[in-house]
Amino acid sequence: xxxxxxxxxxxxxxxxxxxxxxxxxxxxxxxxxxxxxxxxxxxxxxxxxxxxxxxxxxxxxxxxxxxxxxxxxxxxxxxxxxxxxxxxxxxxxxxxxxxxxxxxxxxxxxxxxxxxxxxxxxxxxxxxxxxxxxxxxxxxxxxxxxxxxxxxxxxxxxxxxxxxxxxxxxxxxxxxxxxxxxxxxxxxxxxxxxxxxxxxxxxxxxxxxxxxxxxxxxxxxxxxxxxxxxxxxxxxxxxxxxxxxxxxxxxxxxxxxxxxxxxxxxxxxxxxxxxxxxxxxxxxxxxxxxxxxxxxxxxxxxxxxxxxxx
Amino acid sequence: xxxxxxxxxxxxxxxxxxxxxxxxxxxxxxxxxxxxxxxxxxxxxxxxxxxxxxxxxxxxxxxxxxxxxxxxxxxxxxxxxxxxxxxxxxxxxxxxxxxxxxxxxxxxxxxxxxxxxxxxxxxxxxxxxxxxxxxxxxxxxxxxxxxxxxxxxxxxxxxxxxxxxxxxxxxxxxxxxxxxxxxxxxxxxxxxxxxxxxxxxxxxxxxxxxxxxxxxxxxxxxxxxxxxxxxxxxxxxxxxxxxxxxxxxxxxxxxxxxxxxxxxxxxxxxxxxxxxxxxxxxxxxxxxxxxxxxxxxxxxxxxxxxxxxxxxxxxxxxxxx
Amino acid sequence: xxxxxxxxxxxxxxxxxxxxxxxxxxxxxxxxxxxxxxxxxxxxxxxxxxxxxxxxxxxxxxxxxxxxxxxxxxxxxxxxxxxxxxxxxxxxxxxxxxxxxxxxxxxxxxxxxxxxxxxxxxxxxxxxxxxxxxxxxxxxxxxxxxxxxxxxxxxxxxxxxxxxxxxxxxxxxxxxxxxxxxxxxxxxxxxxxxxxxxxxxxxxxxxxxxxxxxxxxxxxxxxxxxxxxxxxxxxxxxxxxxxxxxxxxxxxxxxxxxxxxxxxxxxxxxxxxxxxxxxxxxxxxxxxxxxxxxxxxxxxxxxxxxxxxxxxxxxxxxxxxxxxx
Numbered sequence: 006x007x008x009x010x011x012x013x014x015x016x017x018x019x020x021x022x023x024x025x026x027x028x029x030x031x032x033x034x035x036x037x038x039x040x041x042x043x044x045x046x047x048x049x050x051x052x053x054x055x056x057x058x059x060x061x062x063x064x065x066x067x068x069x070x071x072x073x074x075x076x077x078x079x080x081x082x083x084x085x086x087x088x089x090x091x092x093x094x095x096x097x098x099x100x101x102x103x104x105x106x107x108x109x110x111x112x113x114x115x116x117x118x119x120x121x122x123x124x125x126x127x128x129x130x131x132x133x134x135x136x137x138x139x140x141x142x143x144x145x146x147x148x149x150x151x152x153x154x155x156x157x158x159x160x161x162x163x164x165x166x167x168x169x170x171x172x173x174x175x176x177x178x179x180x181x182x183x184x185x186x187x188x189x190x191x192x193x194x195x196x197x198x199x200x201x202x203x204x205x206x207x208x209x210x211x212x213x214x215x216x217x218x219x220x221x222x223x224x225x226x227x228x229x230x231x232x233x234x235x236x237x238x239x240x241x242x243x244x245x246x247x248x249x250x251x252x253x254x255x256x257x258x259x260x261x262x263x264x265x266x267x268x269x270x271x272x273x274x275x276x277x278x279x280x281x282x283x284x285x286x287x288x289x290x291x292x293x294x295x296x297x298x299x300x301x302x303x304x305x306x307x308x309x310x311x312x313x314x315x
Numbered sequence: 316x317x318x319x320x321x322x323x324x325x326x327x328x329x330x331x332x333x334x335x336x337x338x339x340x341x342x343x344x345x346x347x348x349x350x351x352x353x354x355x356x357x358x359x360x361x362x363x364x365x366x367x368x369x370x371x372x373x374x375x376x377x378x379x380x381x382x383x384x385x386x387x388x389x390x391x392x393x394x395x396x397x398x399x400x401x402x403x404x405x406x407x408x409x410x411x412x413x414x415x416x417x418x419x420x421x422x423x424x425x426x427x428x429x430x431x432x433x434x435x436x437x438x439x440x441x442x443x444x445x446x447x448x449x450x451x452x453x454x455x456x457x458x459x460x461x462x463x464x465x466x467x468x469x470x471x472x473x474x475x476x477x478x479x480x481x482x483x484x485x486x487x488x489x490x491x492x493x494x495x496x497x498x499x500x501x502x503x504x505x506x507x508x509x510x511x512x513x514x515x516x517x518x519x520x521x522x523x524x525x526x527x528x529x530x531x532x533x534x535x536x537x538x539x540x541x542x543x544x545x546x547x548x549x550x551x552x553x554x555x556x557x558x559x560x561x562x563x564x565x566x567x568x569x570x571x572x573x574x575x576x577x578x579x580x581x582x583x584x585x586x587x588x589x590x591x592x593x594x595x596x597x598x599x600x601x602x603x604x605x606x607x608x609x610x611x612x613x614x615x616x617x618x619x620x621x622x623x624x625x626x627x628x629x630x631x632x633x634x635x636x
Numbered sequence: 637x638x639x640x641x642x643x644x645x646x647x648x649x650x651x652x653x654x655x656x657x658x659x660x661x662x663x664x665x666x667x668x669x670x671x672x673x674x675x676x677x678x679x680x681x682x683x684x685x686x687x688x689x690x691x692x693x694x695x696x697x698x699x700x701x702x703x704x705x706x707x708x709x710x711x712x713x714x715x716x717x718x719x720x721x722x723x724x725x726x727x728x729x730x731x732x733x734x735x736x737x738x739x740x741x742x743x744x745x746x747x748x749x750x751x752x753x754x755x756x757x758x759x760x761x762x763x764x765x766x767x768x769x770x771x772x773x774x775x776x777x778x779x780x781x782x783x784x785x786x787x788x789x790x791x792x793x794x795x796x797x798x799x800x801x802x803x804x805x806x807x808x809x810x811x812x813x814x815x816x817x818x819x820x821x822x823x824x825x826x827x828x829x830x831x832x833x834x835x836x837x838x839x840x841x842x843x844x845x846x847x848x849x850x851x852x853x854x855x856x857x858x859x860x861x862x863x864x865x866x867x868x869x870x871x872x873x874x875x876x877x878x879x880x881x882x883x884x885x886x887x888x889x890x891x892x893x894x895x896x897x898x899x900x901x902x903x904x905x906x907x908x909x910x911x912x913x914x915x916x917x918x919x920x921x922x923x924x925x926x927x928x929x930x931x932x933x934x935x936x937x938x939x940x941x942x943x944x945x946x947x948x949x950x951x952x953x954x955x956x957x958x959x960x961x
Contacts (some may be wrong), residue, residue: 007903028812066726156898160920160925163917164922255780282788300772304772
């Protein structure tokens with residue numbers, strides 16, 4: 006019973022909060038949230054709403070290749086947005102592609118968050134040599150662009166794993182390489198806030214009553230440093246989606262049999278000069294819309310949680 | 316009728332927030348005469364600093380002047396266009412802020428900051444401005460000014476920096492200096508020196524001072540007249556001797572009771588129970604009545620106006636009407 | 637100042653050594669260097685002899701020292717994929733990448749800083765909101781998509797600019813430059829714009845937020861209270877104080893331009909190092925990968941040193957004797 010009331014209270018507090026207020030005040034933010042939500046739903050239910058299954062080679066017919074969008078005289082309503090060079094329905098491929106993009110984005114962002122937040126907490130709370138070593142590593146890593154790190158990790162994985170295995174594991178290699186290239190931002194921010202928080206009275210009180218270090222770090226300090234983490238996570242999601250698209254575009258990401266949005270654009274670029282613009286433009290527009298929406302959310306969140314900037 | 320140097324008439328300051336309009340300063344009036352040291356005292360949040368900022372036209376949004384008028388030498392200044400008001404700042408009215416550590420630009424030498432300000436307001440050559448800057452630094456008691464003038468703020472101690480800030484505020488010989496908690500951020504041992512310096516310089520130059528502070532001790536030491544603010548309202552105003560020795564308003568009495576004294580043997584310093592109300596919770600009637608020992612029925616309903624008593628002007632139903 | 641440079645040099649040395657260690661581990665442990673170099677039919681005895689000749693049986697520390705010494709002399713090994721010395725490959729492609737990065741960097745600074753200052757000073761004007769919108773699109777549109785759109789519009793539809801390559805190049809010793817010919821300039825416009833666009837938005841947003849932060853500072857309030865002109869406050873006091881963080885981040889960003897060039901070079905088939913690196917990843921061509929890594933690290937260290945020195949020129953607090961850096 007108490008739990009239910011607590012939940013109701015939390016919900017009421019949420020809708021009464023400044024955060025919710027500033028959210029409803031900004032039409033752009035609401036729109037961005039709706040667009041993001043629509044993408045997530047479309048990605049989850051892609052198998053149900055997509056007219057074709059682009060990952061099923063048996064259903065593809067090369068005769069359908071390069072069909073233009075439906076409003077062209079040569080187009081058909083069977084392929085609303087046209088088809089690519091393999092005869093895959095673009096609309097379905099975009100839906101399935103968003104699924105891969107969002108999955109890799111979320112998974113790698115979560116991975117980066119878990120690693121970064123844990124190391125940041127440890128570094129900030131315990132300090133000493135552990136802190137020095139971790140921050141030195143972070144310094145060196147942050148001076149290299151995330152995309153380069155992700156590419157290197159991917160390249161190394163190709164060197165270690167046999168080709169077959171690599172194909173099968175490609176998505177997880179991506180998640181790992183993008184995640185590992187983004188943990189530093191989380192770690193630095195959390196470390197900074199932890200160093201501030203650990204001198205506050207509630208932490209000292211917890212220490213005095215004999216709570217263990219992990220308890221203090223994860224139960225007492227962590228909730229108080231989550232604000233900035235949320236902002237970084239949102240912007241990190243956009244960055245992760247972009248990184249995945251870029252890696253796939255460069256041909257070092259997911260295999261072309263399961264095209265993500267980036268792969269589609271890569272494929273489409275070769276046909277740009279022949280006038281088949283739709284293979285690039287539709288996936289490109291989908292990708293840009295998704296990233297723009299997530300970035301807008303991140304921007305809003307940053308301003309809303311940082312009252313100084315209002 | 317000879318007009319005062321500064322006249323503030325029924326000044327009101329409001330903040331528009333999502334939960335409605337907050338009244339931070341509610342129709343206060345006072346004047347400051349030439350060469351006078353005028354103290355404004357009250358707890359933090361009473362609206363003292365806002366009043367100072369409003370006079371110099373530097374209220375930060377969403378704060379704004381909602382009513383009233385401000386005159387300098389008989390000329391209305393609260394509605395001047397930005398450029399005209401800018402020429403008054405520094406030239407006619409100087410301002411000193413609380414924290415000398417952050418008041419100076421860390422990337423410019425103090426000499427550059429002084430010369431820049433002097434050249435903005437006075438028709439001098441660069442060389443003359445530097446001479447004037449050196450003279451000012453000497454006046455505020457910076458040792459070896461010809462060397463120190465080319466130093467950066469971080470090379471000075473807190474007290475020394477506040478001396479530089481005073482030199483900056485006085486560099487165009489303004490007729491009024493608004494000093495907003497000028498010593499709060501300093502060591503106690505240095506506070507007295509800075510206050511003494513400010514008093515001496517302004518006396519020599521005939522500059523009036525509006526001293527904003529919550530420190531009754533400082534007020535008692537250097538002010539000629541003092542205004543007591545509570546929750547955005549003026550509750551008592553009068554000559555410092557009267558307000559300090561014979562405070563009329565119960566709030567002023569409470570404040571004065573909190574000054575430690577060497578001469579009088581008081582067993583215990585008094586304190587005022589409770590806290591000043593937040594701006595969105597100011598009670599009807601007299602804002603002080605929930606904390607007042609003498610409050611009666613009328614205090615809860617009607618707002619008292621400032622009335623003249625034998626010694627000071629006071630807004631309290633205990634006196635008159 | 638000298639002490640600073642020495643300290644920085646030492647730190648740079650440590651960073652380079654760390655990167656060399658990573659590159660070495662790649663070189664040594666990812667895949668077997670021997671089987672990469674010889675065919676399937678080579679006998680085990682031959683392989684063993686090759687191992688011995690290559691020194692792969694020496695203690696690791698000896699191998700690493702040799703790797704570092706070789707790298708210092710520019711001996712980076714032979715590309716698995718192309719069978720040519722990596723040094724030659726890099727030397728051929730370095731000028732293309734550096735010219736592209738330089739033009740992109742100048743473009744992003746020259747446009748990004750004024751835009752940032754403007755939006756920071758006047759956040760509520762329409763032009764600022766327009767710039768803000770552009771910057772948001774700039775960080776949301778992936779670099780390669782910007783490139784492709786440019787190709788579509790200016791290359792395919794309008795036919796104004798070349799869609800790939802560097803145009804005509806002129807040899808200056810071993811350096812080949814495209815900046816001395818008209819076709820070279822035409823060819824660099826779209827790639828440089830594409831590469832600079834992302835940095836431009838980052839720089840603009842950074843300058844804007846720093847500017848807004850500084851404008852809230854006490855010393856700005858005090859400067860206003862002294863009646864200084866807006867011009868002196870905004871472009872003197874405020875701008876100078878935003879320079880310190882802007883220099884730092886901009887420095888780091890410029891370093892990353894060289895790495896981001898990988899993407900742009902792919903879109904425009906620009907014959908630079910990035911394209912080489914990308915191909916080496918696809919073929920797990922470790923010598924090229926590790927050399928590229930070392931080279932990028934070197935540029936970073938160099939840029940970081942320049943940034944630090946600039947820092948000290950701008951901020952007197954760091955110049956002070958005994959100041960803690």
